[in-house]
Amino acid sequence: xxxxxxxxxxxxxxxxxxxxxxxxxxxxxxxxxxxxxxxxxxxxxxxxxxxxxxxxxxxxxxxxxxxxxxxxxxxxxxxxxxxxxxxxxxxxxxxxxxxxxxxxxxxxxxxxxxxxxxxxxxxxxxxxxxxxxxxxxxxxxxxxxxxxxxxxxxxxxxxxxxxxxxxxxxxxxxxxxxxxxxxxxxxxxxxxxxxxxxxxxxxxxxxxxxxxxxxxxxxxxxxxxxxxxxxxxxxxxxxxxxxxxxxxxxxxxxxxxxxxxxxxxxxxxxxxxxxxxxxxxxxxxxxxxxxxxxxxxxxxxxxxxxxxxxxxxxxxxxxxxxxxxxxxxxxxxxxxxxx
Amino acid sequence: xxxxxxxxxxxxxxxxxxxxxxxxxxxxxxxxxxxxxxxxxxxxxxxxxxxxxxxxxxxxxxxxxxxxxxxxxxxxxxxxxxxxxxxxxxxxxxxxxxxxxxxxxxxxxxxxxxxxxxxxxxxxxxxxxxxxxxxxxxxxxxxxxxxxxxxxxxxxxxxxxxxxxxxxxxxxxxxxxxxxxxxxxxxxxxxxxxxxxxxxxxxxxxxxxxxxxxxxxxxxxxxxxxxxxxxxxxxxxxxxxxxxxxxxxxxxxxxxxxxxxxxxxxxxxxxxxxxxxxxxxxxxxxxxxxxxxxxxxxxxxxxxxxxxxxxxxxxxxxxxxxxxxxxxxxxxxxxxxxxxxxxxxxxxxxxxxx
Numbered sequence: 017x018x019x020x021x022x023x024x025x026x027x028x029x030x031x032x033x034x035x036x037x038x039x040x041x042x043x044x045x046x047x048x049x050x051x052x053x054x055x056x057x058x059x060x061x062x063x064x065x066x067x068x069x070x071x072x073x074x075x076x077x078x079x080x081x082x083x084x085x086x087x088x089x090x091x092x093x094x095x096x097x098x099x100x101x102x103x104x105x106x107x108x109x110x111x112x113x114x115x116x117x118x119x120x121x122x123x124x125x126x127x128x129x130x131x132x133x134x135x136x137x138x139x140x141x142x143x144x145x146x147x148x149x150x151x152x153x154x155x156x157x158x159x160x161x162x163x164x165x166x167x168x169x170x171x172x173x174x175x176x177x178x179x180x181x182x183x184x185x186x187x188x189x190x191x192x193x194x195x196x197x198x199x200x201x202x203x204x205x206x207x208x209x210x211x212x213x214x215x216x217x218x219x220x221x222x223x224x225x226x227x228x229x230x231x232x233x234x235x236x237x238x239x240x241x242x243x244x245x246x247x248x249x250x251x252x253x254x255x256x257x258x259x260x261x262x263x264x265x266x267x268x269x270x271x272x273x274x275x276x277x278x279x280x281x282x283x284x285x286x287x288x289x290x291x292x293x294x295x296x297x298x299x300x301x302x303x304x305x306x307x308x309x310x311x312x313x314x315x316x317x318x319x320x321x322x323x324x325x326x327x328x329x330x331x332x333x334x335x336x337x338x339x340x341x342x343x344x345x346x347x348x349x350x351x352x353x354x355x
Numbered sequence: 356x357x358x359x360x361x362x363x364x365x366x367x368x369x370x371x372x373x374x375x376x377x378x379x380x381x382x383x384x385x386x387x388x389x390x391x392x393x394x395x396x397x398x399x400x401x402x403x404x405x406x407x408x409x410x411x412x413x414x415x416x417x418x419x420x421x422x423x424x425x426x427x428x429x430x431x432x433x434x435x436x437x438x439x440x441x442x443x444x445x446x447x448x449x450x451x452x453x454x455x456x457x458x459x460x461x462x463x464x465x466x467x468x469x470x471x472x473x474x475x476x477x478x479x480x481x482x483x484x485x486x487x488x489x490x491x492x493x494x495x496x497x498x499x500x501x502x503x504x505x506x507x508x509x510x511x512x513x514x515x516x517x518x519x520x521x522x523x524x525x526x527x528x529x530x531x532x533x534x535x536x537x538x539x540x541x542x543x544x545x546x547x548x549x550x551x552x553x554x555x556x557x558x559x560x561x562x563x564x565x566x567x568x569x570x571x572x573x574x575x576x577x578x579x580x581x582x583x584x585x586x587x588x589x590x591x592x593x594x595x596x597x598x599x600x601x602x603x604x605x606x607x608x609x610x611x612x613x614x615x616x617x618x619x620x621x622x623x624x625x626x627x628x629x630x631x632x633x634x635x636x637x638x639x640x641x642x643x644x645x646x647x648x649x650x651x652x653x654x655x656x657x658x659x660x661x662x663x664x665x666x667x668x669x670x671x672x673x674x675x676x677x678x679x680x681x682x683x684x685x686x687x688x689x690x691x692x693x694x695x696x697x698x699x700x701x702x703x704x705x706x707x708x709x
Contacts, residue, residue: 018404023364023385025363025385025388025392026362026363026364026367026388027362027363027364028362028363028386028388029360029361029362029363030360030361030362030363030365030366030698031651032649032650032651033650033651033652034363034388036551036650036651037387037391038384038387039549039550040550040551040552041387041432042550043380043383043384043387044375044376045375046549047375048372048375051371051372051375052366052372055361055369055371055372056361056366057649059615059618060703062648063618063699065648065695066699067696067699067700069644070693070695070696070699071693071694071696073663073689073692074688074689074690074691074693075689075693076689077685077686077688077689077692078685078686078689078690078693079564080671080685080687080689081681081682081684081685081686081688081689082682082686083682084678084679084681084682084685085678085679085682085683085686087682088677088678088679088681088682100682102421116357120596145526177425181638192620249593267602289398289400290400293400293404294400296404297400297404300404300408304411309363312545316417317422318422318423319419321415321418321419321422322415322416322419325412325413325415325416325419325461326412326414328408328411328412328456328460329408329409329412329454329457329461330413330454331408332404332405332407332409332412333407333408333453333456333457336401336404336408336453336457337453338697339400339401339404340401340453343398348678
């Protein structure tokens with residue numbers, strides 16, 4: 017009796033990757049392959065893609081050129097010309113963005129360009145009028161001024177730029193104001209940065225869950241998660257290496273809470289293997305630092321070096337086994353849900 | 356033109372396609388698609404984790420061997436290398452246990468390095484060349500017998516690294532263009548093959564990495580000027596890569612040149628101009644971008660997105676002019692690209708109207 021095949025696989029989108037795979041496996045003739053490729057990737061798709069790439073590259077180069085221009089000329093240019101040119105640039109970008117509309121990529125890129133030029137304006141302002149203000153005021157002011165545009169843009173790249181400004185502003189504020197007063201340990205800086213980025217990550221996940229078109233790409237999640245893990249790994253590593261509870265204890269506690277919560281969130285709520293893998297990799301790094309600290313305190317002879325090699329293999333193997341297990345369970349859960 | 360994406364079912368019943376496959380082929384295709392949905396290969400994060408873990412472990416194994424004094428003579432290192440390499444390959448074939456797979460990778464890394472260095476020490480006159488020759492001898496043999504993606508990806512890269520170190524040591528930088536030519540030919544053969552085999556897949560991605568990485572390194576030498584002996588012009592590589600990129604356009608267009616003559620002329624002339632005025636790395640990044648899109652390959656696209664900005668920054672940094680001129684060149688380049696974009700739009704509208 018012929019086996020009944022599950023034809024739901026035919027309902028998936030036909031991608032060029034699948035066509036190549038079928039061709040590699042001799043399931044399509046040369047002519048069928050060529051025809052399928054031209055149906056899935058007609059010339060129009062190539063043209064649309066090429067136009068998108070040229071737009072991204074062209075606008076990046078123009079923006080970079082403008083920044084270089086001001087970097088070179090600011091000392092000799094008259095104030096009126098300096099500010100006038102930047103303001104004309106900002107207004108032109110805003111006008112262009114308005115005309116094209118924020119539904120188009122070109123409109124969003126013009127708004128991003130205007131946002132970058134606000135920073136250029138503030139930098140030139142600071143240089144011209146030497147107020148003696150700390151550098152953090154530039155970044156804080158910049159992020160405040162462009163906040164409205166960030167909200168209306170529905171553009172992940174602009175949000176990431178804005179988040180970078182917030183992070184930079186906070187780091188500079190810490191170094192230039194708080195640290196000089198020796199009032200707080202540096203682990204609180206990393207905790208504050210992590211809290212800020214966790215808030216944005218949460219907002220991203222809410223938007224992603226509601227299936228907002230502009231949040232369908234997953235790269236912002238990866239970027240934010242990596243930054244959070246790095247921020248909290250710093251005080252944790254410091255605690256392990258220096259073993260001084262005054263510095264690093266709360267950061268480490270926060271790291272542990274984040275790892276537990278983050279793992280559960282991406283395992284059971286969002287179900288994203290890439291995020292789980294990042295968390296597991298972070299755990300491996302911290303675990304190896306911890307184990308290395310203990311073992312090499314006991315002895316640092318050749319035998320311990322060899323033993324540590326096996327410890328590394330053991331930790332990584334455990335991580336891989338865990339990840340494969342989780343992937344399998346998630347797949348089974350998906351299959352049960354579909355049934 | 357279909358503006359919304361098609362499902363496989365819709366493709367199979369498309370009027371231009373349905374006569375090209377037999378009805379019984381549809382069941383074979385369905386079976387294959389079910390197979391594809393069950394991943395046979397480890398996902399990339401597993402490979403990365405595995406590679407990092409094994410590499411770190413192999414370093415500690417090598418340090419341990421160094422501490423024991425085995426590395427003091429070739430007669431100690433070579434047997435040590437074989438003792439690590441051969442059992443490492445055997446363990447990988449005999450077991451599917453994750454820890455043993457990891458151990459085998461670490462042993463093969465350490466064994467390969469030990470064997471290569473051991474053979475080289477026997478030839479005291481030119482150790483670097485001997486290391487390179489030894490690795491070029493060992494790598495294909497281990498590649499054939501050791502079915503591990505990470506080793507097969509990293510080992511050819513290590514060979515290229517040795518070639519570069521040798522070039523730096525001997526200051527024979529003219530050989531760079533021969534290296535680029537070999538990498539380009541390999542890339543062309545592997546990436547443009549009609550049918551790709553899983554056996555050569557790691558080597559394909561290795562070559563896709565080594566070509567831009569080699570150019571990046573030498574671009575750095577030329578631009579940043581921290582290595583004063585490097586005075587080799589990069590234009591021969593530019594010529595090679597310009598030719599390669601133009602060949603790629605014709606290969607990808609699959610014979611539809613007559614319908615897209617204007618676009619092809621625009622693409623070829625832009626490429627020639629890029630070859631003349633910019634760095635060869637930018638041409639490679641464009642090639643990776645095109646190949647990534649043509650094959651739906653996210654890895655190649657990622658390479659392109661990573662290397663392109665870096666090559667652009669290096670190019671403009673190295674321009675022998677002041678910031679003011681650089682800014683005009685940047686703005687001019689940007690306007691040129693937007694102009695090309697507009698030209699493409701106009702060509703397309705004309706083609707649609709006719």
